[in-house]
Amino acid sequence: MFNSTLIPLMVVFPLIAAILANFLHQKDRSVKTIAIISSIVAIIIPLITLYGVHLFSGHIRTESFPEISKLLIPDVYMGIVYAYGPLQKILLALLTLMTVFVVFLSINRKLISGVYVAMIFISLASVSAIILTDDFFNFFVFIEVLTVAQAALVIAVKETKAHKAAFKYMIFSSVSGGSILLGIALLLGVYGLLNMTDLSNAITAGGALKPVALTAIALITVGWLYESGLFPFHIVKSNMYENAMPETAALLQLQSKFILVAMSIALLRIFSGYALLKSVMLGFAIFTVVIGSVMALQQTDLRKLLSFVAVGQAGLVAMGIGLGTSFSISAGIFHAINDVLSMAILFFVAGFILESYKTTKLDQLGEGLQKAPLIGTIMFLATLAISGVPPFNSYQSEFRLIQSAVEAGYAELSVLVILLSVATFIAVIKAFYMIFMKPSTNTEADPKVKGTMYKTIIVILIAMCLFIGLFPNMVYDPIYNIIVSLGV
Amino acid sequence: MDPFQVGSFLTAGVLIVTGLWAIIMMDNLLKKVIGANLIGDGVNLVLIGIGYRPGGLVPEVTHHFHATAVPSTFSHFLAFNEFAELASYPLPFALVLTNIVIGASTLSVMLALSVVLYHKYNTLSVQKIFESMEED
Numbered sequence: 001m002f003n004s005t006l007i008p009l010m011v012v013f014p015l016i017a018a019i020l021a022n023f024l025h026q027k028d029r030s031v032k033t034i035a036i037i038s039s040i041v042a043i044i045i046p047l048i049t050l051y052g053v054h055l056f057s058g059h060i061r062t063e064s065f066p067e068i069s070k071l072l073i074p075d076v077y078m079g080i081v082y083a084y085g086p087l088q089k090i091l092l093a094l095l096t097l098m099t100v101f102v103v104f105l106s107i108n109r110k111l112i113s114g115v116y117v118a119m120i121f122i123s124l125a126s127v128s129a130i131i132l133t134d135d136f137f138n139f140f141v142f143i144e145v146l147t148v149a150q151a152a153l154v155i156a157v158k159e160t161k162a163h164k165a166a167f168k169y170m171i172f173s174s175v176s177g178g179s180i181l182l183g184i185a186l187l188l189g190v191y192g193l194l195n196m197t198d199l200s201n202a203i204t205a206g207g208a209l210k211p212v213a214l215t216a217i218a219l220i221t222v223g224w225l226y227e228s229g230l231f232p233f234h235i236v237k238s239n240m241y242e243n244a245m246p247e248t249a250a251l252l253q254l255q256s257k258f259i260l261v262a263m264s265i266a267l268l269r270i271f272s273g274y275a276l277l278k279s280v281m282l283g284f285a286i287f288t289v290v291i292g293s294v295m296a297l298q299q300t301d302l303r304k305l306l307s308f309v310a311v312g313q314a315g316l317v318a319m320g321i322g323l324g325t326s327f328s329i330s331a332g333i334f335h336a337i338n339d340v341l342s343m344a345i346l347f348f349v350a351g352f353i354l355e356s357y358k359t360t361k362l363d364q365l366g367e368g369l370q371k372a373p374l375i376g377t378i379m380f381l382a383t384l385a386i387s388g389v390p391p392f393n394s395y396q397s398e399f400r401l402i403q404s405a406v407e408a409g410y411a412e413l414s415v416l417v418i419l420l421s422v423a424t425f426i427a428v429i430k431a432f433y434m435i436f437m438k439p440s441t442n443t444e445a446d447p448k449v450k451g452t453m454y455k456t457i458i459v460i461l462i463a464m465c466l467f468i469g470l471f472p473n474m475v476y477d478p479i480y481n482i483i484v485s486l487g488v
Numbered sequence: 489m490d491p492f493q494v495g496s497f498l499t500a501g502v503l504i505v506t507g508l509w510a511i512i513m514m515d516n517l518l519k520k521v522i523g524a525n526l527i528g529d530g531v532n533l534v535l536i537g538i539g540y541r542p543g544g545l546v547p548e549v550t551h552h553f554h555a556t557a558v559p560s561t562f563s564h565f566l567a568f569n570e571f572a573e574l575a576s577y578p579l580p581f582a583l584v585l586t587n588i589v590i591g592a593s594t595l596s597v598m599l600a601l602s603v604v605l606y607h608k609y610n611t612l613s614v615q616k617i618f619e620s621m622e623e624d
Binding site for chain 1: 504507508511517520521524525527528530531534535538569572573577579580583586587590593594597598601602604605608617618
């Protein structure tokens with residue numbers, strides 16, 4: 001095992017950047033400098049860090065004295081452990097890249113504020129920790145920290161609707177956080193452990209799950225549903241997305257999907273022998289897919305529409321994971337990566353529309369293609385990408401999801417994947433038509449808004465979508481190998 | 489299970505159920521916030537109950553134990569086996585401490601939001617505040 005000292009920097013560095021930015025609040029030039037330097041460093045760290053594990057305080061695996069301690073395994077981790085492998089590298093590289101884009105867009109829109117930048121960096125640190133950690137309580141702590149940061153990012157919009165959405169989110173989060181912690185407490189009570197690897201080994205050694213452990217699974221699954229924005233909590237999450245600034249919504253949906261992936265892997269690793277968990281995941285995923293796509297079709301506001309599309313796509317990721325085979329879980333994670341890219345483009349387009357027209361209500365927009373042809377073209381391409389049209393990335397992941405559903409004996413789910421793709425295409429292409437092709441209304445675009453930063457970012461993102469679509473194995477193979485090695 | 493633990497778990501159950509009831513049933517913003525806080529307190533109590541051992545040693549007082557001690561030679565030290573059998577489980581207490589800090593920060597954000605919503609609508613009634621969602 002290689003004890004890399006750079007691994008915790010992925011969490012510690014954004015936290016230091018957040019503290020500095022917060023300290024320099026209202027000194028815009030200093031905050032801007034800190035934000036730019038920190039963004040560049042944050043994006044470099046995951047790329048140069050070597051794979052390995054970091055043992056906090058250097059605590060190596062220690063004898064557990066089973067006869068005294070009643071622990072079911074002979075040796076345990078005494079401290080918090082962070083693990084960094086190819087899957088974590090892909091997720092963290094994408095996370096930091098998107099965070100950097102959001103920071104740059106915020107600077108470009110003169111939204112620069114010490115607290116706002118601090119919250120973006122705190123959310124980056126939290127999701128990084130959630131992806132890296134092998135400790136269940138550490139996982140919970142950063143989920144709670146992320147909740148506060150996400151609520152603050154939505155509150156920054158300074159609209160009453162945003163305040164209401166954040167309040168609802170906080171109240172539900174306290175229930176979900178309590179549920180996760182109670183689950184962790186019960187597991188600690190039964191097995192005396194918090195490390196996920198140790199818990200997994202102890203549960204395997206202990207044989208059949210005790211009723212208390214089953215209660216713990218149920219409680220943690222409730223938290224999983226909420227943090228991932230799945231049914232029946234999809235409304236709270238979509239409400240957050242639609243009330244945040246569109247570029248922040250792009251970051252929020254990415255964070256939710258990565259938490260969905262990280263938490264699912266944790267649950268499946270710990271309770272790998274408990275088949276009902278996968279069925280429960282699959283059931284809620286199907287509900288989310290259906291409800292997300294139906295709600296998206298009904299919306300007349302671009303931000304609301306995209307929020308429900310993001311929810312529906314999260315259901316698709318959960319469906320892959322819930323199918324429970326190595327192939328389907330890998331396909332689900334691959335789809336999460338592909339989907340956050342396409343969704344981010346659409347949210348960034350919404351950001352440009354909002355800045356340019358001061359509204360995202362579809363009936364008030366029109367003839368945008370003449371005013372912003374590049375934005376229109378890329379939105380069309382992103383619509384194809386998110387609907388799973390080749391040669392874009394989502395085609396590769398949706399194709400794998402369909403294959404895995406058939407292989408797992410759920411051929412009917414492949415029909416659901418296709419239906420979701422069709423519904424997503426109809427919903428987003430309708431928005432494209434209303435914004436860019438419909439005869440003009442009275443709403444005039446602000447001629448001062450050039451959107452150079454938006455255009456640069458969405459061109460980079462659509463190029464990434466195309467690249468992954470053409471060379472899917474560069475991303476998919478490492479994911480598959482990790483999932484097989486984890487034995488989930 | 490010790491009566492203290494039974495009492496702790498029962499009280500925790502009451503706190504959690506009361507918190508959930510306040511969140512679901514009560515119309516007042518602040519009561520919902522208090523309900524959310526009660527859930528956290530209930531979970532903390534469960535953790536404390538898990539770590540409790542009747543008459544147990546406080547593990548933080550390190551002079552109770554020395555890794556190489558033999559009780560006959562160092563009367564105030566305990567051998568590891570004895571120490572492990574007598575000491576309370578310290579981990580849950582550390583978790584409770586962390587959770588109290590997290591709870592305080594989320595509580596402060598919720599209270600700040602309640603103040604903002606109260607100033608805007610001049611009421612703490614959730615029904616009235618969220619009914620006017622369409623007007624915003």
